Amino acid sequence: MLGHRLLQAAAAPGHRRFAAGLRQLERVQRQKLAELVGLVAASDSGRRLGVRPDWSWETFRDRLPVTDYEHWRAPIEEARAGQGGALIDSPVVRYQPTSGSTSAIKWIPYSKRFLAELDAAISPWIADLYRAHPRLRRGGHYWSMSWMPTELRDSMREDVNDDLQLMSLGKRLLAGATQSVPQTVSLARSSDDSLFATLAYLVADRSLSLLSVWSPTFGLGLLDALATWREELARALRAGDWGPRSAAMAGQRCPRSARGAALLSAWDGQDPEFFTRLWPGLAVVSAWDTSASAPWARRLSERLPQAAFQGKGLWATEGVVTFPYRDHHLLAYRSHVYEFQDPEDDRVYAPWELRTGQRVMPLMSTGAGLLRYRLNDLVRVEGHLGQVPALSFLGRLGSTDLVGEKLTGQAVHRALEAVPVPAGLAPVSVVALDDSGDGRPGYVLLLDGDGDGSPAELGGILEQALQANFHYQLARNLQQLAPVRCLARPGMRDLYLEQCRRRGMIEGNIKMETLQHWRGELPASLRAPAAGVEALS
Structure with missing residues (x-):
């Protein structure tokens, strides 16, 4: 397809720059910082913080706190609200929403400078x-749109959650020519209508790659919605024709x-070979695959065995840390300015100081x-x-502290490794609750399936494994915590996702997290087990 050749040609200069600088990490990062502090110093925020355009790496590190x-x-x-100055001397194109597992929606300013960094x-x-994957050139592509909750749609720009909007204008136009699903499906009245339209276009594209x-x-x-609808x-x-959904589709043409x-x-909704027949040319599926x-x-x-699988790098709405490159997840060193903090002693390292085996948290200046x-x-x-360091994502460092037990996501992850989960079941999350079922706070392991x-x-x-953590064991001994349920x-996966949405998280951006804190008691939708499935502690 011509669109693919043009997109490859447009990406080639950025690829050459990235490849050429793989042995010049410190020089590139120091130059990135010099450019960044110049733009910040010229802004209202920079003047308030006292940022100077001549700051060195070391001065920047010493003068500003971790945030x-x-x-x-x-x-x-x-x-x-139009009442304050920008954070950087670069025009803001839009404010991108994001949310964490326990936080309300956050709005990240996407300036022209920031979009150029993502494009890098x-x-x-x-x-x-x-x-x-050369077969990608043979068919259409689907880059997901993570739609807003229905109640927020009227206040949002139409492109706010289109993944193609992370690209430069030129690449966006070229990539748009390769897309199986038009961006305008995001304008439908509700998330369900957007999802229905997306599926219609995907089913209509036999060449999806x-x-x-x-x-x-x-x-x-x-895939589940495809079976349902x-x-x-x-x-x-x-x-x-969209039929009864026509009024909700904002004038979007229905494919035939x-x-x-x-x-x-002809599909019964169950036959697993259906997806191979539907998309015989599917070459790559890409998604998060860590933690x-x-x-x-x-x-x-x-469920899509005809395709190779590529794990995503570490991207956040606030910026990119790694992306897949030459069988590694490499630091996107030409995008932002990076530092890394040791979670044990809070020491901060420059990216060129990292050594194999270190466990660190990324700090970004963007x-x-x-x-x-x-x-x-x-x-x-x-x-x-x-x-350039290759980094693997180990998980979120969120912690819970219901009664002083001080559990971290990593501690729970290690404990879960001791649980022999049988075939047919998959761990969804461990949820900390203010009332886990008997009037006391405690932890509940959610499993999906009927194995x-x-x-x-x-x-x-899991209870025994968690008691390897001193503070958890003490809280259990003092009867402050209920035993693990x-x-x-x-x-269960869908019930969990629905709870995340109700807590303000963004559809399509919800990560499966090892540990979460849900305030209050166990939601009623999770309490009643399906027929024949035990749900006891």
């Missing part, structure tokens, strides 16, 4: 993706596909104007390509 979103919330909200990672990623989503559970949800989708594709309609009509996302990535890959911004993510240095094995026994094993039922 999080709360440090920037007030000036961002003032700027959004996307170019070598795209170039290497085409190199490794790339399915790129962020969360593997979002990808699984697409198969009859309605078949009618729409056969007629080329006799082949897709016939396949859907708590790993079992769901395996399930997604198993063209959005966020300086020394800490992501609560733990990464391990796996090695280097040239001088053999006793949830009570699995809960007991284990809830197993089919559809």
